[in-house]
Amino acid sequence: MLSVNESAGAKLATEAPTLEFQEIQATVLRVRPAPYFGTHVLLRIDNAQAGRDFLRRVTPHVDSAAGWWAAANAWLAIGISYAGLEALGLREDSLRSFPEAFRLGMAARAQHLGDEGVNHPKNWDLPFGKGQIHIGVSVFSDSEEKRRRTLNLAREQYDASSGVSVLAMQDFGAQPGDLNPLGYKDGIDQPTIEGSGVESPPGYGRPIKAGEFILGYPGEAGIPLPMPHPDILGRNGTYVGLRKYQSRVGAFNRFLRANANTEEERELLAAKLVGRWRSGAPLTLAPVVDDPTLGADAKRNNNFDYSDDPRGRGAPFGCHMRRMNPRDTQLSRLTDVNLHRVIRRGTTYGPPYDPNAMSEEADEVPRGAYFLFISAKAMATIEFLQQEWINDGNFIGIGDERDPIVGLQEQGATFTIPREPVRRRVHGIETFNVLRGGEYFFMPSLSALRWIGELG
Amino acid sequence: MQTQVQKATEPEQNSVVEQKVQKLRELYADAPELGRAALERGLPNLKRELAAATGMQNAGRIGARQGKVSELTGIIPFAKGGAKRLRGLLQALEGNFRGGDAVGTLHDMRFVFLDNDTKLLFATAYDGEWDAYIDDFVTKIPDAMDLLFCNIEGWPGIHSPSVKDFIAGHQIAAEAWYVANPNLTVVETRRLEQIGKAADEFLDKVA
Numbered sequence: 106m107l108s109v110n111e112s113a114g115a116k117l118a119t120e121a122p123t124l125e126f127q128e129i130q131a132t133v134l135r136v137r138p139a140p141y142f143g144t145h146v147l148l149r150i151d152n153a154q155a156g157r158d159f160l161r162r163v164t165p166h167v168d169s170a171a172g173w174w175a176a177a178n179a180w181l182a183i184g185i186s187y188a189g190l191e192a193l194g195l196r197e198d199s200l201r202s203f204p205e206a207f208r209l210g211m212a213a214r215a216q217h218l219g220d221e222g223v224n225h226p227k228n229w230d231l232p233f234g235k236g237q238i239h240i241g242v243s244v245f246s247d248s249e250e251k252r253r254r255t256l257n258l259a260r261e262q263y264d265a266s267s268g269v270s271v272l273a274m275q276d277f278g279a280q281p282g283d284l285n286p287l288g289y290k291d292g293i294d295q296p297t298i299e300g301s302g303v304e305s306p307p308g309y310g311r312p313i314k315a316g317e318f319i320l321g322y323p324g325e326a327g328i329p330l331p332m333p334h335p336d337i338l339g340r341n342g343t344y345v346g347l348r349k350y351q352s353r354v355g356a357f358n359r360f361l362r363a364n365a366n367t368e369e370e371r372e373l374l375a376a377k378l379v380g381r382w383r384s385g386a387p388l389t390l391a392p393v394v395d396d397p398t399l400g401a402d403a404k405r406n407n408n409f410d411y412s413d414d415p416r417g418r419g420a421p422f423g424c425h426m427r428r429m430n431p432r433d434t435q436l437s438r439l440t441d442v443n444l445h446r447v448i449r450r451g452t453t454y455g456p457p458y459d460p461n462a463m464s465e466e467a468d469e470v471p472r473g474a475y476f477l478f479i480s481a482k483a484m485a486t487i488e489f490l491q492q493e494w495i496n497d498g499n500f501i502g503i504g505d506e507r508d509p510i511v512g513l514q515e516q517g518a519t520f521t522i523p524r525e526p527v528r529r530r531v532h533g534i535e536t537f538n539v540l541r542g543g544e545y546f547f548m549p550s551l552s553a554l555r556w557i558g559e560l561g
Numbered sequence: 562m563q564t565q566v567q568k569a570t571e572p573e574q575n576s577v578v579e580q581k582v583q584k585l586r587e588l589y590a591d592a593p594e595l596g597r598a599a600l601e602r603g604l605p606n607l608k609r610e611l612a613a614a615t616g617m618q619n620a621g622r623i624g625a626r627q628g629k630v631s632e633l634t635g636i637i638p639f640a641k642g643g644a645k646r647l648r649g650l651l652q653a654l655e656g657n658f659r660g661g662d663a664v665g666t667l668h669d670m671r672f673v674f675l676d677n678d679t680k681l682l683f684a685t686a687y688d689g690e691w692d693a694y695i696d697d698f699v700t701k702i703p704d705a706m707d708l709l710f711c712n713i714e715g716w717p718g719i720h721s722p723s724v725k726d727f728i729a730g731h732q733i734a735a736e737a738w739y740v741a742n743p744n745l746t747v748v749e750t751r752r753l754e755q756i757g758k759a760a761d762e763f764l765d766k767v768a
């Protein structure tokens with residue numbers, strides 16, 4: 106069992122928590138176990154009655170976030186797409202009260218997300234992008250045995266409801282060392298949520314207002330974000346975005362070899378792209394050589410900001426981590442960095458990262474991440490991130506350069522590494538993680554799940 | 562330059578240009594004599610411009626964009642007493658917009674008082690999208706926004722969820738718009754300025 110204390114050196118807050126934990130789905134707050142084992146199941150509802158029947162059966166098995174910091178280590182999460190809410194027979198006025206980008210779905214928003222070229226929905230894997238995915242069920246657990254048991258629990262419920270079909274199943278996790286598909290320790294930093302009952306560990310930044318992540322609470326601007334109607338449907342719910350990435354491990358390794366001569370140099374270059382060594386040790390704290398003990402130490406591996414690295418000599422301005430959370434970096438555009446945070450629940454699938462895979466075939470071995478992100482405004486946030494922080498460099502003063510890990514790269518893309526006396530510009534950056542699917546889900550509160558189940 | 566002209570005179574391009582010229586001749590048929598004459602005399606140069614591909618795109622919901630630079634133009638009635646307050650505020654600022662510097666995307670801003678101080682013409686050129694950053698304005702510079710724009714009729718306040726619709730509703734898309742350096746953002750221009758200065762200092766030293 107992984108408690109928050111162990112995972113990040115967090116302390117229970119002295120102030121009373123203010124969130125309605127018993128209403129909020131567990132996944133919103135529970136930390137992904139390490140090691141982790143899980144499965145995503147994508148379902149289609151073929152008739153409304155059957156869909157609601159399934160929800161009524163499954164909801165008693167969906168965990169709430171009550172006591173999340175010391176809670177069980179296997180759980181189910183449920184998300185419903187807009188097409189799913191329609192298929193479940195929600196009334197027109199409820200349907201209309203959802204934000205436009207959610208109603209259209211991720212594929213239809215491709216232009217706003219910059220999902221063009223190889224990332225365009227027409228190149229996505231089935232069943233993505235066809236408006237068929239109605240419900241996503243995810244199992245998270247800390248052992249293979251519990252994963253199977255929890256999945257069976259979910260399966261019994263949808264098997265019992267004829268009229269609910271399985272479109273796809275994807276196991277995830279179970280990676281040696283819990284590394285992500287490019288071989289990095291991942292899932293270290295998360296935003297701390299105000300009122301969640303846990304104090305911000307050192308380095309994690311000030312707590313963010315709960316309304317940024319859960320509907321019905323004040324956000325950073327002091328007011329709650331717009332909520333779908335009626336109140337029981339929206340309150341304590343949130344949105345989850347799913348983006349399925351295929352990791353082109355061969356291309357990534359070829360890039361590293363072409364631009365670094367020794368294994369040490371390759372590891373440093375790999376660290377420069379992310380801002381952390383593969384061990385998790387941040388470059389701001391370990392700028393020259395890796396420090397695996399630091400990387401593994403949850404109390405220290407996120408305890409930094411960029412005040413000692415204003416020129417990017419440690420963590421380059423363009424590295425993935427500094428883009429995705431610039432912390433106190435002086436940005437070129439007026440930005441409130443606390444408005445663009447997401448709770449990340451990245452889930453790695455496929456065979457583990459292989460540092461010796463060099464071939465083009467290795468690029469297409471099914472392997473990558475179902476990247477899940479949670480926010481009360483997930484659609485607006487991912488569009489912002491894609492446009493401003495991933496596929497552009499203007500906000501941090503590096504012109505046209507894009508995120509070297511998740512950016513969609515153009516021919517001749519570069520990555521600049523600030524150095525003394527002159528910067529190094531690395532060529533040959535490619536789209537190392539290709540988008541192969543995506544969808545938006547509403548993650549209703551437990552009361553809302555029951556309410557939907559009782560409709561009609 | 563030479564190659565561009567070369568490209569523009571390929572046969573199919575040619576006929577498109579001829580069609581455009583034909584259209585202009587029709588449009589100018591009822592123009593004053595000097596306008597018609599100017600069209601004929603200027604044709605060789607004009608044809609070259611007609612053959613060049615358009616650089617205009619749409620900026621976000623409304624407005625035009627050239628490369629990385631977008632334009633926003635609006636004509637909005639003043640609130641009661643708004644013209645007097647805004648003029649006073651602008652005069653007190655003496656053209657000093659430090660807040661604008663901090664935004665990091667504003668190339669220019671223009672405040673023109675129209676029709677006996679009843680309406681404001683607001684025009685600006687800026688980088689990228691404004692609506693992606695509206696939430697950042699809300700938490701970072703709400704007072705600067707409300708101080709300026711409370712003077713126009715119907716301003717819902719920067720905190721209002723309807724503020725995006727309000728702005729877009731008053732925008733008038735420019736029919737045409739010229740940008741000399743469409744690929745230079747404000748940030749990039751500042752960076753190049755610094756590099757230029759550093760290069761000059763270096764050259765001064767070695768010379």
Ligand code: HEM
Binds near residue numbers: 426
């Ligand atoms: C397969 C694709 C991806 C890979 C391989 C990857 C890799 C990583 C790694 C190694 C870290 C550092 C570990 C940590 O601080 O937790 C990280 C952090 C992060 N990534 Fe990703 N990532 C991927 C996709 C994405 C996407 C699509 C987004 C957002 C849209 C994203 C957002 C973040 C954020 C917000 C952080 C934390 C930065 C911080 O708070 O300092 N990542 N990622």
